[in-house]
Amino acid sequence: MQDLPIKIDALIAKHQHLPGALLPLLHAIQDEVGYVPEASYKPIAKGLNLSVAEVHGVVTFYHHFRTHKPGRHTLQICRAESCQAMGSVALEAHAKQCLNIDYHQTTKDDAITLEPVYCLGNCALSPAVMMDDEIYGRVSAADLDALVAEATA
Amino acid sequence: MTIEIYIPRDSSALSMGAEKVALAIGNEAKKRGLDVHIIRNGSRGLYWLETMVEVSTASGRVAYGPVKVGDVPSLFDADFVHGKAHALNLGLTEELPWLKKQQRLTFARVGITDPISLADYIAHEGYQGLKNALRLSASEIVKIVTDSGLRGRGGAAFPTGIKWNTVLGCQSEQKYIVCNADEGDSGTYSDRMIMEGDPFVLIEGMTIAAIAVGATQGYIYLRSEYPHALVTLNAAIEAANQAGYLGADILGSGRAFYLEVRRAAGAYVCGEETSLLESLEGKRGQVRFKPPLPAIEGLFGKPTVVNNVISLATVPIILHKGAQYYADFGMGRSRGTLPIQLAGNIKQGGLVELAFGATLRELLYDFGGGSATGRPIRAVQVGGPLGAFLPESQFDTPLDYEAFSQLWAVLGHGGIVAFDDSVDMAVMARYAFEFCAIESCGKCTPCRIGSTRGAEVMDQIIAGKDTVKNIKLVRDLSDTMLNGSLCALGGMTPYPVLSAMNHFPEDFETKKASAAA
Secondary structure (H helix, E strand, O other), X not given: OOOHHHHHHHHHHHHOOOOOOHHHHHHHHHHHHOOOOHHHHHHHHHHXXXXXXXXXXXXXXXXXXXXXOOOOEEEEEEOOHHHHOOOHHHHHHHHHHHHOOOOOEEOOOOOEEEEEEOXXXXXXXXXXXXXXXXXXXXXXXXXXXXHHHHHHO | OOEEEEOOOOHHHHHOOXXXXXXXXXXXXXXXXXXXXXXXXXXXXXXXXXXXXXXXXXXEEEEEOOOOHHHHHHHHHOOHHHOOOOOOEEEEHHHOHHHHOOOOOXXXXXXXXXXXXXXXXXXXXXXXXXXXXXXXXXXXXXXXXXXXXXXXXXXXXXXXXXXXXXXXXXXXXXXXXXXEEOOOOOOOOHHHHHHXXXXXXXXXXXXXXXXXXXXXXXXXXXXXXXXXXXXXXXHHHHHHHHOOXXXXXXXXXXXXXXXXXXXXXXOHHHHOHHHHHHHHOOOOOOOOOOOOOOOOOOHHHOOEEEEEHHHHHHHHHHHHHOHHHHHOOEEOOEEOEEEEEEEEOOOOOEEEEEEOOOEHHHHHHHHOOOOOOOOOEEEEEEXXXXXXXEEHHHOOOEOOXXXXXXXXXXXXXXXXXXXXXXXXXXXXXXXXXXXXXXXXXXXXXXXXXXXXXXXXXXXXXHOOOOHHHHHHHHHHHHHHHHHHOOOHHHHHOHHHHHHHHHHOOHHHHOHHHHHHO
8 A cells, every 4th residue: 555645646636626526536536445545634635725624524424435445345235115125124134144244344354345225226126235336136145145155256 | 130139238137137148148149140239228117027138120129038147048049039939028018018008208218229329319309309499598498398397306396497497597607507316215216217228318408408597517416326327427428528419519509518427425415405516516415504595506606407317307308399298298287207116015116107197006006016025015105215105095196296295295206115014114114213314414403313313212112112102202203303404304204204103003002012922
């Protein structure tokens, strides 16, 4: 991570002229680095003429942004009503038990971070989960096991 | 002759393996030396049949579904590329009753065209609305939209033309068109289907809005949970820029309109227009006080049209076919069509676009085919997580904004989530509070504190403790949230809570007996 400050400075330079630049910049940083490191708050604040508190406030307001390095894969399980109507409560319990972690945690081998999500827009095919950027519908416990096995293989 | 095969690129189709099916079909065709052209279309919206594959034949497109990778060799063996018989053959797509019974205006092209082909869009009546708009004055365009009766499809149902007229009437060097594509309501996906299946119609709608009110910059505020929509939108915007449908001089009219997609970051409250604007400005998505209205002081303090995806995507057909054409659909003050999304515990989930006036029962049973589990449908939630639960006795209600508000319910964004008889409505009421607590922006007390307190009291009720006293407490709390919250998040969380209590009291009052037993 030696080059982290250089990466972040480059992204700041690329985005700072946009109107309302902070969200696009935070997305760019998270896309590139995997999370928004706290060490980036100061240079972001300087580049966008904000206070560090404002940057911190925005990063922590939005569920999408994370301040710690996630596992190699992120598994999001939909908790919203449509998926609940199709058994997502049992599915999330199964996932937590198999991975032996709770939401917002990462497995010991650093393979999978588990996150809740409130609707993936796949409500005709509930329950739905997302592994990284891939979406899956009508997911059974066995399907979930297969997804996890594939990701950790 | 090249054989045209359509395989959706829509997220829901992808969630059922469409990508692998497309790959398998391509490989199998190569192996067999067949000349096929695979087009990645949007979804027709019959999601229980995804991956639905279509082939062009002389008599029209023939559908096969649900296709799994394992079915691919047998499809080729059966000569499906010429529309021949196979266990998965569904017949001519256009003749499928589920589609034939619909009135697709906003969704006219979704599933039919190649979403990122501008030529295909134009070949299917695309950009006719914009061409008409460029011949009209600003106030004439606004009048057509007003006369069509189009109301905001995001949920609030505010007349679109009136909103545009306010922005048109403002004097300002800079005005904005903002598309609210932060489709966060559970049970809804019509915005996503448009953006993935026919992005040009949204771009055209926003361009018409810009010309009508004198805006030069547009933003599509897209939820981060839709990575595929982001790709499709950006590809379509690029194509429109290249061809002069966006940019400094739209079709040689001298009018400029620049369009950019901005990614949201997973905050439900940013679907509320003022917190959306805060978010676009790079701030925490906290709700603003109104007035001033966003139409007068919106993005960066300038006059701004904020409309939902479906509202904007409906504008082109109105400008193309006229206000009366659109207004002739519908009932009462709900004019035109509503893209309805069937979701949850439903056998045949998908997108049904119909004129206002169809009943819930028709949708749940004629289209939906009843529950997925085969058990009776006990409750439906219409209009997202802030919508009321309706019991079976209200299934004959027509889908109409006013009919729903008379029942103290909302149509919202047109999502219908079905639950079978295994649902515990007290748990659903608790979830409504919990969701509000997770998503509250924190600006007003009824929402920030009330939601957490509500979940705690519901825990007591579910545990069978002081049920009578606690039910009264939830009602009091709901009253405070309903009347004291700054926006719909806190203000409408009582809808699911109280409707669950009112229609399914047995799930709340009997807890003591079952907990003690």
